[in-house]
Amino acid sequence: MLEKLMPKSDEFFDDFDKQCAVTVEGARMLHALLSDYRDVPARVQALKDVEHKGDEVTHTAFNRLHQQFITPFDRGQIHSLLSRIDDVLDLTNAAAARLHYYEIESSLPDATELARLLVLSAEKVREVVAALRLIKKPDQILAGCKEIKRLESEADEALRAGLGRLFKSGADPLTIIKWKEIYDLIETATDKCQGVANVIEGVVLEHS
Numbered sequence: 001m002l003e004k005l006m007p008k009s010d011e012f013f014d015d016f017d018k019q020c021a022v023t024v025e026g027a028r029m030l031h032a033l034l035s036d037y038r039d040v041p042a043r044v045q046a047l048k049d050v051e052h053k054g055d056e057v058t059h060t061a062f063n064r065l066h067q068q069f070i071t072p073f074d075r076g077q078i079h080s081l082l083s084r085i086d087d088v089l090d091l092t093n094a095a096a097a098r099l100h101y102y103e104i105e106s107s108l109p110d111a112t113e114l115a116r117l118l119v120l121s122a123e124k125v126r127e128v129v130a131a132l133r134l135i136k137k138p139d140q141i142l143a144g145c146k147e148i149k150r151l152e153s154e155a156d157e158a159l160r161a162g163l164g165r166l167f168k169s170g171a172d173p174l175t176i177i178k179w180k181e182i183y184d185l186i187e188t189a190t191d192k193c194q195g196v197a198n199v200i201e202g203v204v205l206e207h208s
Helices: 012-037 040-067 075-101 108-135 138-168 173-207
Strands: none
Touching: 012 040, 012 075, 012 108, 040 075, 075 108, 075 173, 108 138, 108 173, 138 173
């Protein structure tokens, strides 16, 4: 009888998986938009809808965290993990929204490359987070975290190179300011992916 009354901590893993799924979806949508730049208002709205879906998943997970006293690992770590995954999608949506609000007329290759790296990072985050269910196999998880960090470093370099080309492009200053903000938002999203990896490493090292 008592077991039926006890909350299932596995539900947190379900929340993580749902969060990661919508985050990957959003990153792919941004990359697709920058790769094939058309129907911008509709596609930005579609990504915004995905971001709202992600917010709902995160809200449900936070409520669960406050209500349940059995958790698969430390509450603070769960909170950090939920927050950082949510940040990735929020930043992805913010970058897409600026394409519309700033009336960007065409894409740039460096923005597309940053979005590609974000997709790879989000996909690897999803893979590593899913592996938390098998926390007894830490090597697989830690290897995934290492790959996320490598992708973040690659995104850092892509940002620096992209900004260099942007400033040398001869574009008007306002256009440069707009694109710099968009680049920064996408790269910061990859930073948040690394933040997820950092939390997961802490969880694994404490429980392995």
